[in-house]
Amino acid sequence: MPVATFLRRVLNRSGTDPDMSPTADEAAVAAEISAVGPVIAIDGNGGNILEASPVFTETSSMDGASDKMPMDTVSEKDVVVQEDEIESEAPDQQQQLQTLPRNAGFLRSFSNVVCIIIGTGCLQIPYAFAKTGWIGIVIVVVSAFIGGYTGILTIRCLYYRGAEHRLHSFPQIGRAAFGRWGQYATQFFNYLYSLGTTCLYIILSGQFIYQLVSTLGVTVTQKVWMVIVAVIIWIPVALLKEMSEAAIMAIFGLLASIVVIVVATVMSLVQPFTEMYPNEPAPGHDVAIGIGVPVALSSIVFSYSGSVVYPHVEASMRKPKQWPNVIFAAMAFCAACYLLIGVAGYWAYGDQVVSPVLDSIPTGAPATIAKIMITLHVIIAAPIMLLSFYLEIEKQWDITPERLGKKREFTVRLVYRSIVVAAVCGVSLAIPYFSDFLSLISSIACVTMYAILPVICYLKLYGHRIAPWYEKIWMVFVLAVGAVASIWGSIDAIKNLIKDASGGAAA
Numbered sequence: 001m002p003v004a005t006f007l008r009r010v011l012n013r014s015g016t017d018p019d020m021s022p023t024a025d026e027a028a029v030a031a032e033i034s035a036v037g038p039v040i041a042i043d044g045n046g047g048n049i050l051e052a053s054p055v056f057t058e059t060s061s062m063d064g065a066s067d068k069m070p071m072d073t074v075s076e077k078d079v080v081v082q083e084d085e086i087e088s089e090a091p092d093q094q095q096q097l098q099t100l101p102r103n104a105g106f107l108r109s110f111s112n113v114v115c116i117i118i119g120t121g122c123l124q125i126p127y128a129f130a131k132t133g134w135i136g137i138v139i140v141v142v143s144a145f146i147g148g149y150t151g152i153l154t155i156r157c158l159y160y161r162g163a164e165h166r167l168h169s170f171p172q173i174g175r176a177a178f179g180r181w182g183q184y185a186t187q188f189f190n191y192l193y194s195l196g197t198t199c200l201y202i203i204l205s206g207q208f209i210y211q212l213v214s215t216l217g218v219t220v221t222q223k224v225w226m227v228i229v230a231v232i233i234w235i236p237v238a239l240l241k242e243m244s245e246a247a248i249m250a251i252f253g254l255l256a257s258i259v260v261i262v263v264a265t266v267m268s269l270v271q272p273f274t275e276m277y278p279n280e281p282a283p284g285h286d287v288a289i290g291i292g293v294p295v296a297l298s299s300i301v302f303s304y305s306g307s308v309v310y311p312h313v314e315a316s317m318r319k320p321k322q323w324p325n326v327i328f329a330a331m332a333f334c335a336a337c338y339l340l341i342g343v344a345g346y347w348a349y350g351d352q353v354v355s356p357v358l359d360s361i362p363t364g365a366p367a368t369i370a371k372i373m374i375t376l377h378v379i380i381a382a383p384i385m386l387l388s389f390y391l392e393i394e395k396q397w398d399i400t401p402e403r404l405g406k407k408r409e410f411t412v413r414l415v416y417r418s419i420v421v422a423a424v425c426g427v428s429l430a431i432p433y434f435s436d437f438l439s440l441i442s443s444i445a446c447v448t449m450y451a452i453l454p455v456i457c458y459l460k461l462y463g464h465r466i467a468p469w470y471e472k473i474w475m476v477f478v479l480a481v482g483a484v485a486s487i488w489g490s491i492d493a494i495k496n497l498i499k500d501a502s503g504g505a506a507a
Helices: 003-012 024-036 077-089 091-099 106-115 118-131 136-158 170-214 222-239 247-270 291-302 307-315 321-350 363-397 406-430 434-462 469-506
Strands: 056-062 066-070
Touching: 003 247, 056 307, 056 434, 066 406, 106 247, 106 307, 118 291, 118 321, 136 170, 136 291, 136 307, 136 321, 136 434, 136 469, 170 222, 170 307, 170 363, 170 406, 170 434, 222 363, 222 406, 247 321, 291 307, 291 434, 291 469, 307 321, 307 434, 406 469, 434 469
Parallel strands: none
Antiparallel strands: 056 066
């Protein structure tokens, strides 16, 4: 078997399992190679460098260029500097990753990913269909494929230096690909996603609680309930040093989302707009509304976002080579749920549907149950969403008992975490417009983390020649979709927010 064939097989292997044993053919080729002298073999997904010697092969430089050159001309000093530059950022994290137990099977990993993806975003799907028409079905399906693909690229980027030097987060991927400024950019989008999503959780929880208690005669305003929700979120994030989402939490989140989707779907089919308002004109339905595609695309992308936590899910998998199956199975499941609630909601309420869709369905016990479930889910999920932000800041600032002492460390952590929660609550109170704020956050942060950064970082780390021509076309399409959704979606969302604020001031 030619050496080039062996390299292609290694490059195309989708698994990331550092303990993957070679097949009989690979062992035979390895013996054949050892007889003529060592070559460099790089795992396209794992990035494992087996051995290097002066033979000609394709290499990718750190600036993205690929050239054929003898491998003995590569400067080992440059490679060592690049590795030391990343490892010096967090040596303790590298040690923790090497000792982290990999005990999660396929179902547990699938459940974790689904619980991360499915959430409040599903409530936006019917409204997105109202913006695009029935072509929204195609957008939901295509977005699922893009999410699965970029999820695989994200994990491949973690292994570009080999399993023994696996990166641990998106900011490290950004630093490895583009240096310090790449790290700062990924941190910005990472933090915007985490903090922005928490704002959405506070807005949605306050809105639902206000609707639930107002029917009981309670006169507390929605903004007061938002403050109460922020205080509830503050208690665990301020007083506890670390939290991990237990299995029961993942199960509860999954069940809560399924209950909400089932309730919204059934109520839409049982009592559509024409049944609720028989004297009103029937709502309109369109096949395609081109002008609404960008902002709707950004909202749909938010429903698939979760890439900031993919590295942590994959790090716990017993068989990392199953990650492509896990991510695509999760995306397929989410797409099926989104199509269910999207088609039913748009069919029932047409262009009259609002976001969240629970405000469109008839009031009553089913709607009340759904709002209670989604409210509990987002209140519990918000501290977990903030945790990745807190821990990374604490590592950068070295907020540890070893350096500050236990009492001072607790005081510093309590103060800065409280300030963050207060700031997030303030933003939530200032912009209590759920649908448009969701569109803005998803346009800026979610689209970038979901479609743009994984592709450009992958090409930077591995070089453009690693992908065949048809995959390069797909990459260009993914980047184009991300750019359109981010730019046009942001402009449309900002216009709507200004309109909302002007209307609120006038009222």
